[in-house]
Amino acid sequence: MNTPLLEVDGLKKHFPLRGGWLRRVTGQLRAVDGVSFRLQAGRTLGLVGESGCGKSTLGRAILRLQEPTAGRVLLEGRDITAMTPAALLAARRRMQIIFQDPYASLNPRRTVGQAIREPLDVHRIGTPVERDARVLELLDTVGLSARVRHRYPHEFSGGQRQRVGIARALALEPALIVADEPVSALDVSVQGQVLNLVARLQRERGIAFLFISHDLAVIQHVSDAVAVMYLGRIVEYGPAALLYREPQHPYTQALLSAVPMPDPARRRRRIVLPGEVPSPVASPAGCAFHPRCPRARALCRQERPELRSLPGGDPGSQVACHFPGPG
Amino acid sequence: MAGTALLSVRNLTVEFDGRAGRLRAVDAISFDVLAEETLALVGESGCGKTVTGLSLLRLVPQPPGHIVAGEVLLDGEDLLALPERALRRLRGRDIAMIFQEPMTALNPVFSIGAQLGTVLRRHQGLSRRAARARALELLEQVGIPEPARRIDEYPHQLSGGQRQRVMIAMALSCGPRLLVADEPTTALDVTTQAQVLAEIGRLQRELRMAMILVTHDLGIVAESCDRAAVMYCGRIVEMRTTAALFSTPHHPYTVGLLEAIPRIREERLADLPVIPGRVPDLAQLPAGCHFAARCPRATDLCREVVPAPLPTADGGLVACHHPYP
């Protein structure tokens, strides 16, 4: 089997909590608690979950914007977590990130042109004249006119800023882009424009995306495969079409049924989960989902289910549940 | 659904002071809220839906805001003409409001019970002890687990969903006839959102209360509203029953919006349908129909003449020169 573009193996990111007089470590916030998956070149993995499930931390730990606590991240077969600063700098050309908040993701004191040019300057790609030409090309790619390069971020709408952020990420021609909630701050009519741009880039340039979102509808539109996260772990993984049609994990099922559908004629049976997501500081023993799960039994309270393929099921799908099955 | 209007808004116009002069955030809108119904004010950011909701109780900060024209009639009385004292008495008692971010609406230094108690003592003249008992009852009613313990906790100790429930309890404490809910679930996670929406719906039926739900989410409109007014750049472009709006939308903006929402589909589409362009700047609104520049059906007429709201066959309204059939 050929090497996947990205292979994440047992990745953990814990934040020590300090308290008391001498700021001793009093606990661990397990934001990401043992995540493994593979992503092939040119494909998109949708990472979905509610706030606090660790999906954004996972994205940043993969890019080593936050140092992982444990585990490995292989990009094109080379372990990012073990890289020297020089090797990491080189690796940054292959992986980039797009952010959620179009108001915070651009430096308010730098022009849009400077923002897009910065990666080219840092990695000394081409001559200064070539870099300027490349900035114009990138602006055109994301649907902005060449004239806007002298403008400042506050002169743009949210959708346009998001395009600038995408152009900056494209400048280094990365093989992987981590997109962290790139459309959730945008209005509905603009969301579609940005999602279509992402889909077009993927088709035309073969960029692989790790697409992080809380919105199942958005995830479905862009993803080949989907991973559902709950309290720092993947609870279900599979090809997008199958996962949406036949979700196996009760959490995935609840999540899907909770999405409000813009279609009054088709009111569905809604699974309203009891309680709320527990704190990642004190996640429940056994299966972390058991206090809210309609199927929970004694086994679920004691033993944590591992992510596994179901016998007789789709070999590409995995679920972490003792009692999986359609709802 | 009862057929009488509880609240009538006529010709409401609200402006704001901007850097380049006055901006018209709400432009001469009129609508009725019937007893016990849920009316949605739906649209994208900047369409004027929130300002409309705030103006009903004259809660728009003035300045920079100015309610320059219009009437808000409750029992034939114009709320916009009431003296501030009379209006304050009416807030909470007849019309209550809940907001998007409950953390900013709750006072962080008082316990939940103290804040609920204040409202109850002031509006209903309850004693300290009776107010506490009623507060417990209310917390129980809105589905807060362990209300006896929670009542003495502070806002930061509660989760987002629980804080919003407390806000609902506070809003409902005096049995208002109308609840104005401004994006009440936008800050919440999707599973919590489902809980809170279900709770609001149940309470609304029990208390026989009308509701104006301000939202950008057409999914929520479809699932929990009787009628909806679609707003664009300060104007209502279409107002229909929810079923009619979603089955046969007339206004091109409504049609575009319904197509553009990312929704879970049977098949993944190659390209999402989009509305081209973007919402115009309120400082540079075009003449005629504000949507004309983005509209596939626009003609010269649309760019010159503001379309008047016309009745539709099913009793709704649409403001368009060339509506879809």
Add this chain to the structure above:
Amino acid sequence: MSRSAARDAGDSPGHDTLWRLAAHKLLRDRAGLLALAVVGIYLLAAIGVWLGWWAQEWALITGSKWGPVSAEHWFGTNIIGQDIFQRGIYSTATAFQVGLLVAVLAVAIGALLGAVAGFLAGGWVDEVVLWLLGVIDAVPFYLMVAAIAFALADYPYSMHVAMVSTFWTGTARLVRGEVIKLRGLEFVEAARAIGVPGVTIIFRHVLPNTFHILLVKFTLVFVDAIKSEVVLSFLGLGVKEGMSWGLMLSESTLEFLAGQFNNLIVASSLLFGLVFAFNMLADALQDALDPRRAA
């Protein structure tokens, strides 16, 4: 279709930087403009002194002892017959020299150390800077100055050194807090994801976004320096060559018993006017530069 539409939308005419927005706001603030004008007049007076246009006869004995107010001596003369008004104007230049020098150095040092500490918050560099801040702030200001003045007894700038070494702490604390906030923003993360080196991130992405704080802090330190100069000169720890408002006030103590108040009136009025105008300017700048209110 969506591409061309988005393209048109970005091209609205007349684009302006955040600085231009701030200037626009400042120009509409009447109190701020007035303060700016007053500071400008003082600055002009100081420049005139430096260029030798006026107040050059401050040290000459041009009249008699305690001469009265006259056309020749607008505010009379002092105990040995020097012109008090000229001495007051000359002291304006001293005030600006002290204020500018101290404010530039103190704010620059504070910004640099604050930014480095904030950017590396939680690490040992941060701990060292915090410890230094704590130590300096714990020593009473005049004790510190007296110690430095004593240690550098012959050095003409011992007062400046003393002020800079204590005044930078306020800026450092403010900048450190702001940088900790900025450090978590996505554009800083974006720079890290691109591979921009830490030092470049601080100078290119972080510090420029604290300029509004630095400018306001600059005006406040300026005022502090002028006020301290007066006190220190009065105590004999300050200006050693030339003339200053503090020295004039010190001189005026000899005159009270004789019923002479001209030194006191001139020095304190000029000091009050400049301090007041600078404080108002600081307020106006704060309003105009706040990026949250600029949008």
